[in-house]
Amino acid sequence: MKRRQGSLTIGIDVGGTSLRASVVDPSGQVIDSTQSPTPHTASALEQGLERVVRELAERHPVSAVGLAVAGFVDSDRKSVRFAPHLPWVNSPVARRMSDRIGLPVLLEHDANSAAWAEYRFGAAADGRNVVMVAIGTGIGAALLIDGRIYRGSYGVAPELGHIQVVPDGRACPCGKRGCWERYCSGTALVDTAVELLAADQGSSTILARDVFLDPGSLTGRRIASAAQDGDEIGLRTMQDFTRWLGVGLSMVSDIYDPDLIVIAGGVATSSSQFLNEATEHCARLVTGAGHRPLARIRATQLGEAAGMIGAADLARSAFSTSSH
Incomplete structure (x- = not known):
């Protein structure tokens, strides 16, 4: 099947490492x-981005580029x-x-990009008011209201990890x-x-x-794996994490009253170990518990590709609209 010229776009997840x-x-x-790898100076970073775009553009007829940036993007x-x-x-x-x-080229916050991808193509496709909580090294977050990304007055909302x-x-x-992410x-x-x-x-x-x-072998992934194998310290660590996730999600529910929360980020790969219990904990803590509908809480469907997919789709939408 031949693709229509201009229907392809590039999404780039601009992270601190890669x-x-x-x-x-x-x-x-x-x-x-x-x-x-991500270069460490502005000029080298822009040269690196140019290289990856040109590499992909040589193989495909792309029409626009979206950058998912782990930082504060202007509105x-x-x-x-x-x-x-x-x-x-x-x-x-x-x-x-x-x-x-x-x-x-369009810029977007990386969590907004990922949330948009889940809304368009993944776990949030049937959501109306959606919060994404992306749990990795820290916590990134995004909010969609009636299918529109909410950025706040200056483009930095919502910083849930620092409540x-x-x-x-x-x-x-x-x-x-x-802070919650700690x-x-x-x-x-x-x-x-x-x-x-x-x-x-x-012990x-x-x-x-x-x-x-x-000592350097201790990582979040290793701890989750140890807990899966029944290790006592691993289990107690995951229990503490799960409790704090429930606490934070109850606050998110109180503030935004979403119908859907999507858990994304690297920690989401272990969601089978904590998501059900965290959901139950959230349900007990939320204001008006037992007397209000609760948000559905799901793990990401698109995983680590979500930021790239969302940035590419947002760029396609922005520039196909502006070209007509």
Whole structure:
């Protein structure tokens, strides 16, 4: 089947570690991909983005590019205000990249991009008011109201990961203490396990032995795997994570009253271990428990490709509309 010229767009997940780029068709299918490390200066990063776009554009007739950025994007989606793991500050990235590659370029927050992809093609397709909670190193979040991305007045909403849940709690890189993501993220899993191991130094669980032999082996993925195998420290760590997820989701439900919440990010790959219990915990804590409909809570369908798919689809929509 021959694809219509211009129906393909490129979505790029611009992360602090890697640039992941995909060619995406109008049905949300990824038809080609490439990946490279993220450079650490603004000029090198833009050169790297140009390389991955040109590589894919040589193989496919693409019409636009969407960048899913882990940072604050202006509400006009043309500039990056700030990105903690990227070298852009108050930078007109869309214009500079468009000048480089000769294609229109749209920017979007990475969580917004992923939420849009799930709404168009995945787990949120039947949602009306949808919150995405993307749990990885920290917590990213997005809100769709009646099928429209809500960005706030200045393009930075909603920063759910930095709602304070523990006064004077764990220090957060954002400068505050006790943020939700310090208790409910991949990083939080490691911190909790370290605290439990320190409090129980006689522990002889497999996880304890692994950490004693190689402290660097302790990762969120390793903890989830240990819990799956019945390791006591792993199970207690996952229980703590699950409790905090329920606490946060009840706050999300109270504030936004969504009909659907999608759990995404790297931790979502282990959702079978915690999602049902976290949902039950949320249902007990939500205001008016037992007297109101509750949001359905689901895991992502599109996984790590969601940001690329969403950015590509948003770029297609923006520039096909503006060209008519």
